[in-house]
Amino acid sequence: KQEVTQIPAALSVPEGENLVLNCSFTDSAIYNLQWFRQDPGKGLTSLLLIQSSQREQTSGRLNASLDKSSGRSTLYIAASQPGDSATYLCAVRREGTYKYIFGTGTRLKVLA
Amino acid sequence: DTAVSQTPKYLVTQMGNDKSIKCEQNLGHDTMYWYKQDSKKFLKIMFSYNNKELIINETVPNRFSPKSPDKAHLNLHINSLELGDSAVYFCASSQARANTEAFFGQGTRLTVV
Numbered sequence: 446k447q448e449v450t451q452i453p454a455a456l457s458v459p460e461g462e463n464l465v466l467n468c469s470f471t472d473s474a475i476y477n478l479q480w481f482r483q484d485p486g487k488g489l490t491s492l493l494l495i496q497s498s499q500r501e502q503t504s505g506r507l508n509a510s511l512d513k514s515s516g517r518s519t520l521y522i523a524a525s526q527p528g529d530s531a532t533y534l535c536a537v538r539r540e541g542t543y544k545y546i547f548g549t550g551t552r553l554k555v556l557a
Numbered sequence: 558d559t560a561v562s563q564t565p566k567y568l569v570t571q572m573g574n575d576k577s578i579k580c581e582q583n584l585g586h587d588t589m590y591w592y593k594q595d596s597k598k599f600l601k602i603m604f605s606y607n608n609k610e611l612i613i614n615e616t617v618p619n620r621f622s623p624k625s626p627d628k629a630h631l632n633l634h635i636n637s638l639e640l641g642d643s644a645v646y647f648c649a650s651s652q653a654r655a656n657t658e659a660f661f662g663q664g665t666r667l668t669v670v
Binding site: 476477481487491545 | 602
């Protein structure tokens with residue numbers, strides 16, 4: 446059974462800091478891993494998708510890495526801004542399924 | 558132009574009532590999903606349809622009945638609502654092939670009183 450865990454559960458940092466969010470999964474048989482952000486009371490916004498064959502993906506100040514064999518992904522946010530405050534979720538899609546399994550989320554607060 | 562849209566955004570209803578949530582996607586995807594987000598913000602899959610066929614049913618009570626009239630729509634009907642059904646319900650869509658993103662709607666906050 447695939448389990449996805451995110452550490453830390455909550456994080457508060459001053460503006461301008463670089464930070465790393467972690468996602469770990471127990472079954473390495475995945476098609477891909479996707480990072481989302483969720484603002485309070487809102488839906489999920491897709492940030493980055495990493496295929497199982499890829500090591501990293503970048504979009505602006507965001508960089509996501511994937512180490513499939515060890516069951517880990519990290520989301521690196523450079524020069525954090527108050528607008529980055531949100532809950533960040535990772536989700537893996539298991540091989541042979543249509544299912545996306547979500548992590549427990551990291552609630553990020555960037556202080557001005 | 559919204560990719561995955563759900564209606565209504567908020568739904569407040571009494572226990573025992575029957576209600577529906579509608580979802581439409583304009584991305585041309587062949588697979589659609591319903592997820593439930595509980596009070597602790599954990600997202601759990603309920604159903605998935607591929608080309609209008611049910612492919613995932615995660616032991617959801619049979620008071621919940623999804624219906625997919627076509628590939629672009631997946632509606633969720635809930636009978637005899639209970640207090641424990643209060644949650645945010647998200648619709649999502651993707652392509653069945655492995656290398657594609659999933660897109661989510663803005664959610665429907667259901668409150669059963």
